[in-house]
Amino acid sequence: MAKSIPVTSSQPFSQLNSLWWVVTLALVVFGAMVIKESWIAGLMLIMFGAVVSPYGFARILAWLSADDPLQIRVAIVLLALAGSTYVLYEHTARVAADAAEETRIKALADAQAAEAKRTAEAEAQLNSTKAYFAEHRDAVLAEFATAVDGKNLATAKAIRDRFILAIRDPEFDQILNRYVSLKDEVERAEAEKARQAKVATLTGQLASVSATDYTQAIMIYTQLVALEPANKSYQQKLERFTKVRDAQYAKEAAEKAAATAKAERQKKIEGQFSGWSGAHYKFERLIKDAMNDPDSYDHVETKYVDKGTYIRVISTFRGKNAFGGMVKNTKIADFTIDGSFLKEVQ
Known part of the structure; x- marks a missing residue:
């Protein structure tokens, strides 16, 4: 005997089914919006929307004689969204790549067309210059020669620049050689003038x-x-x-x-002495070690004499003698510049 369809699936207008009608409508609307970008992704969303609709899903469950587990419809919705998103992404990427390639091809074609136009214009200009020279050869040569002989470099340069690539004429080449020599001569003269001016400026600066x-x-x-x-x-x-x-x-x-x-x-020398009492650290220790009563040591004054390679330290102090009386005494010793003891001076 066939299983009966659960209540949640057989009553399409129940509260839960109303929610699924909203989901269905959302998928269909989303599919309709996407279909203009990718018809495959749009149809996928619409198709899955029909599958998860209460009416469509109820028919599928009846055909399969199955229950209506909620997670299956949720999984179908997630699958629809993921699959359509992937298809839409791939389609968009392919469209963008095709558009970029079309743009590149168009830019290349435009560049080739521009280059061809420039070449054609240059060729036309060259032919026009050749034709002009052929018709006015004597006048052009005369003007060129006059400019060179008159040292009018600006005019001569303009004539040279206009005809040098368009013609091959022996007389023109002779005048051109004279122009080059004149140009070099003028440039050398200008360079010499500038050098002399620079020398004059520098020699003038020396005075100050x-x-x-x-x-x-x-x-x-x-x-x-x-x-x-x-x-x-x-x-x-x-x-x-x-x-x-x-x-x-x-x-x-x-x-x-x-x-x-x-x-x-x-x-180094000052580092051997106490900044507070002025006593020589090492000499003070040596003096205390030699006293009868080191605890009675009382520093009075310490001076030193710089001997060049060493210093001579004179230390005056008080202390108890063997009889317990306080006496004043002076000791003299030599130390290296680094503070090492050398000898005691009697």
Whole structure:
């Protein structure tokens, strides 16, 4: 005997089935919206919407003689959404790729067309120039020669630039060679004029440079030597200022090194003495070790004399003698600059 369809599936207008009609409507509407982007994804959503509708799902359950577990319809809805999303994504990506390829092909075609247009225009311009020269050859050559002979480089250059790629004419080439020679001559003259002006400017600056401003003088003479390599005077002055500067730098470096060494030496010496009492740390310990009653030691004064390779320390102190009386005494000893004991001075 066939199973009866559960109440939740056989009553399409119950509260639960009303919710599934909403889900069905949502899937159908969503499918209709998507179908213009991807007809496959849209039909999938509409089809799955029909499957999970109370009416459609009830018919399927009746055909299968099965119950109506809620999780199956939920799984179908999730499958519909996931599958349609994947199909829509793939379709959109393919459409975007096709559009990009069409854009690339169009851009390539436009570039080729533009290049072909430029080539055609250049070819037309070249042919026009050839035709013009053939018709006005004598006038063009005369104008070119007049410009070169008159040292009118601007006009000569304009004529050269216009016809140099379009024609091959022996007489034109002869005038062109004269133009090139004239151009080189003018450029050399202008360069020489600029060089002389630069030399005059630099020599003028030397008048305001002080005798001890070696850096500025070296900079100026370096430029002058580059501008006039054959000028021995510039070379000699450059060498002299360079030697003086280097000697000055060496002297300053030596003085700095000496000052640093002196400061470090003084720091080592002062580090041997107490900043509070002025006593020599190591000498004080040696004195206490030799006293009858070290606890009675009372520092009075400590001085030192710098002997160059060592220091001589004179320490005055009080302490109890063998009879218990307080006496004043002075000890003298020599120490290295690093504070090592050398000897006691009687």
